[in-house]
Amino acid sequence: MFGTKMRSVIKLPGDGVGSVVEQQFGLARQILVTGLVPIIEPEVDIRSPRKAEVEDQLKAAILAQLDKLGDDQSVILKVTLPEGADFYREFVDHPRVIRVLALSGGYTRAQATTLLARNHGVIASFSRALTEGLSTAQSPAQFNAVLDEAINAIATASRT
Template identity: 65%
Template sequence: MASQTQQAMLEKITSAPGFIAALDQSGGSTPKALKLYGIDETSYQNDGEMFDLVHEMRTRIITSEVFNGDRILGAILFENTLDRDIEGLPTSQYLWQKKHIVPFLKVDKGLADEADGVQQMKPISGLDALLEKANQKDVFGTKMRSVIKMANPQGIKAVTEQQFAIGRQILAAGLVPIIEPEVDIHSPQKADAEALLKQEILTQLNLLDDDQLVMLKLTLPSKANFYRELIEHPRVIKVVALSGGYSREDANTKLAENNGMIASFSRALTEGISAQQSQAEFDATLHEAIDGIFRASGT
């Protein structure tokens, strides 16, 4: 990536108001995303047709006049979307060049089976080649997700160490990793898990060099402003929140209580839009979603 482009993107993420749109549902979550959009399984015969339909959905979102860099800082894509074009440009370059929205790429390959109360990431085969492709397409950063179910110190330590180990590989490739150890919102030990996670993240952040900057994507905490130390940490560019299964209204309410944390919502962003809407209805629904999330991210 041209360093000038990366510098401009870094400046945007660091200083502009707004939030990050998560448009990165992959193979496993695509049928659900399409169903919520009003397209059920009878509309496609195979994965190829399914991914064509989801790209049409994402293209409609991204090309909408209300989806722009005034309120949206960045957008997270998955590899299939990165390989496709919008209006003749690779999706990532369309986002930056036409919308002034910073592109990110989901790089994980899904979750391993639960052990020690957590699900680590499956091994990420071909990561170096994927990072090279991301660089060629002007992607700024990456995203990878693990899940924490219980307040198990050993499991949470393992998840955090894995995230930062791969994060260093991503940093070495010249990209900014979004570290995402999600705490399940239904965990009976959610607050305790968050306390353990915060300490493990602080430990890992303090091991980074001065020029190794990361972003964090975390579940909205049980206690407001609980992640203040992470938001203020010199190695952290931005702390973003996942909606985690909360409705958009609930997610926005909780987000507004956490100063300096911004949204990186997926399902909560697309709540209410459908394939059956006219363009005017679609734009109005999307505008309302973007506006609410933007306001909640501005506290």
């Protein structure tokens, strides 16, 4: 059974990154004792002028916290699509991580699926990218066609 998610948005590198991760893992431990699986969601603002630096700091902080979890404790991570290919591979392979999900984070569907396809073992958790192009003014056939196209593109990118 799964628990709740804790979401934070990080804009710049600094001491706050580690504090956010500590806070989220503190809440995760409270959720774990109830038998639920926490979903940890430290989102990096895709418009950050120092996004890559934030990602480096975030990755190090998360790995440190993952290594503190017990053998019977696992989490799900929801992260912003990174700048580099396979950047979060250590999370995908970590024994305390059930799954790594990627947020579309404001990227267009085309951008998000391109970035996702470069990150093997990570799957999509795209709401904005999924609904891109959908409109109440569309006929049911048009709506379904746009939605089918979105689902296929996202599913294909998630299969890497």
